[in-house]
Amino acid sequence: MQDDASPAKAGYHHGNLKAALITAADEILRDKGIEGFSLREAARRAGVSVGAPAHHFGSANGLLTEVALLGYGSLGAALNAVAITEDPQEDLRALALAYVTFALDHPGRFRLMFRADLVNREDPRYAESSTRALSGFAAAITRKPTSTESGPMARIFLVWSLVHGMANLVLDDKAKYLFGGASPDAFVRQVLPDILARAWPSDATDV
Amino acid sequence: MQDDASPAKAGYHHGNLKAALITAADEILRDKGIEGFSLREAARRAGVSVGAPAHHFGSANGLLTEVALLGYGSLGAALNAVAITEDPQEDLRALALAYVTFALDHPGRFRLMFRADLVNREDPRYAESSTRALSGFAAAITRKPTSTESGPMARIFLVWSLVHGMANLVLDDKAKYLFGGASPDAFVRQVLPDILARAWPSDATDV
DNA sequence: CGGCAATCTGAACGGTGTATAGATGCAGGA
DNA sequence: TCCTGCATCTATACACCGTTCAGATTGCCG
Incomplete structure (x- = not known):
C-alpha cells in the first residue's frame, strides 16, 4: 500500500491518485484519529487540489x-x-x-x-x-x-x-x-x- | 429540563439561556444524532446569536x-x-x-x-x-x-x-x-x- | 437613580465537504 | 504522425462549521 502511493509520474496527472489518497487517509487516521480526518487534508497530503478526490471516490x-x-x-x-x-x-x-x-x-x-x-x-x-x-x-x-x-x-x-x-x-x-x-x-x-x-x-x- | 428551557423573559437578555442551550443540544442529539450536532444550531434553536453560547460554556x-x-x-x-x-x-x-x-x-x-x-x-x-x-x-x-x-x-x-x-x-x-x-x-x-x-x-x- | 458587570449581538477568520466549469494531457484511431 | 475524445485534475464558489472579539444592551446593586 505504501508503494502504491508513490506517483507513477509527476505532473498534471498524478498517475496513481486513488491509491495515494487511500494511503493518505489511512495515515491521517493514524496521526490524528477519525475526528481529525478531512478530505481536504487527504488531498493536501497527496499533493492534489481539493476537488480531485471527488472523481475517484465521489465523496469522503x-x-x-x-x-x-x-x-x-x-x-x-x-x-x-x-x-x-x-x-x-x-x-x-x-x-x-x-x-x-x-x-x-x-x-x-x-x-x-x-x-x-x-x-x-x-x-x-x-x-x-x-x-x-x-x-x-x-x-x-x-x-x-x-x-x-x-x-x-x-x-x-x-x-x-x-x-x-x-x-x-x-x-x-x-x-x-x-x-x-x-x-x-x-x-x-x-x-x-x-x-x-x-x-x-x-x-x-x-x- | 423541558421547563428550564423556556425563557424567563423575551428580549435582549434571554433570561435562562444556559438551560435552554442544554435542552436544545439534547434535542439535536435526539433528532439528528451526535454527528448532526452543531453549536450554531443549538444557538439557533434557543433563538440566540452564534456567539452567545461561548459566554456560558466556553466552547461546544x-x-x-x-x-x-x-x-x-x-x-x-x-x-x-x-x-x-x-x-x-x-x-x-x-x-x-x-x-x-x-x-x-x-x-x-x-x-x-x-x-x-x-x-x-x-x-x-x-x-x-x-x-x-x-x-x-x-x-x-x-x-x-x-x-x-x-x-x-x-x-x-x-x-x-x-x-x-x-x-x-x-x-x-x-x-x-x-x-x-x-x-x-x-x-x-x-x-x-x-x-x-x-x-x-x-x-x-x-x- | 446612576453606573457597573453580566449578557448578548454581529461580523470576521480560518476551517470543512461538495459542486461545477474549465484546463490539461494521455491513448488510440486515422 | 496527427488529432480528437475522454479521463483526470485545477480553481473557484457556496454553504456550513467553531471560535474570537469589539461593541451594544440591560439587569441589578449600591
Whole structure:
C-alpha cells in the first residue's frame, strides 16, 4: 500500500491518485484519529487540489469506505496470526487479546470500521470483508464444546460483544475508572490477560 | 429540563439561556444524532446569536459536557428502575437489557457519553456521575456468588464490557450480520432476552 | 437613580465537504 | 504522425462549521 502511493509520474496527472489518497487517509487516521480526518487534508497530503478526490471516490464517504475495507483486512490478518492450539478456550483468549490490541494499535481504523455514517455498507465488498475478519472467532467458537444449546450465532454474538466492549471501553479510556490510572496499553498487557484467563478458563463449559 | 428551557423573559437578555442551550443540544442529539450536532444550531434553536453560547460554556465541549452529565443521570435512572429480585443473575439480565435498551432509545446521548474528545472528563462531576450510573451493575455483581476468585473490579469490567459491546454492536447495526435483517429494536425485544438467559442462567456460577 | 458587570449581538477568520466549469494531457484511431 | 475524445485534475464558489472579539444592551446593586 505504501508503494502504491508513490506517483507513477509527476505532473498534471498524478498517475496513481486513488491509491495515494487511500494511503493518505489511512495515515491521517493514524496521526490524528477519525475526528481529525478531512478530505481536504487527504488531498493536501497527496499533493492534489481539493476537488480531485471527488472523481475517484465521489465523496469522503467513498474514500473512507476503501480505508475501512483495508481496516477489516488488517484486523483479519491480526486475528489470523494467532496460533491455533488444541484448546479452543486458549484460542479465544488469544483472539480476544489480539482484538483489543488491534483496536489500541489502530484506533483510527478501528473506529472508522464501525461508523455506519462514514462507511458505505452497501458496498458488496463490505459484508464479505467484515465477515472474513471475524472468521477466526467463528471457527474457535464452533470448535469449542459447550454445555448450553445456544446456536452458533448467539455464541458468536456473545463473544464478539465481550471483546468489542472491552476494546471500546479501553479505547475510550474507561477502564481506568475501574483499575486505577493505568494507561490503556499497560492495562491490556498486564491486567487483561488475567481477566481473560478467569473469564474463559480452559476447564469451563459455559457459552 | 423541558421547563428550564423556556425563557424567563423575551428580549435582549434571554433570561435562562444556559438551560435552554442544554435542552436544545439534547434535542439535536435526539433528532439528528451526535454527528448532526452543531453549536450554531443549538444557538439557533434557543433563538440566540452564534456567539452567545461561548459566554456560558466556553466552547461546544463545555455544552456537550453538560448534556453528557444529564445522559449519565438518565442512564442511571433507567438502570435503577430495574426491580431488584432475590436472584442476582436475573438482575444482571434485566440490567443488561435496560442498558442496551437505553442505548437504542437514546443513541445520541449514549454515544456522546463515551466521546472523550467531546466531553470534558476533567469536570469533577464526571467521575461521580458516570460511576453512580453503573452502581446498579456493581451492586448486582457484588451480591452475586462466584466460583472464581476474580476481584470485583475485574468482574464489573467483564459484565460492563459484555453489555457495552452488545449495545455498540446493536447500535452500529452489526447484529444484523449474525441474526438476519431484523431491526435493532426487534432484535433487542425478541432475540436478546434469550441470549441473556443462556449467558447468565440462574443456576450458573461463572464470572 | 446612576453606573457597573453580566449578557448578548454581529461580523470576521480560518476551517470543512461538495459542486461545477474549465484546463490539461494521455491513448488510440486515422 | 496527427488529432480528437475522454479521463483526470485545477480553481473557484457556496454553504456550513467553531471560535474570537469589539461593541451594544440591560439587569441589578449600591
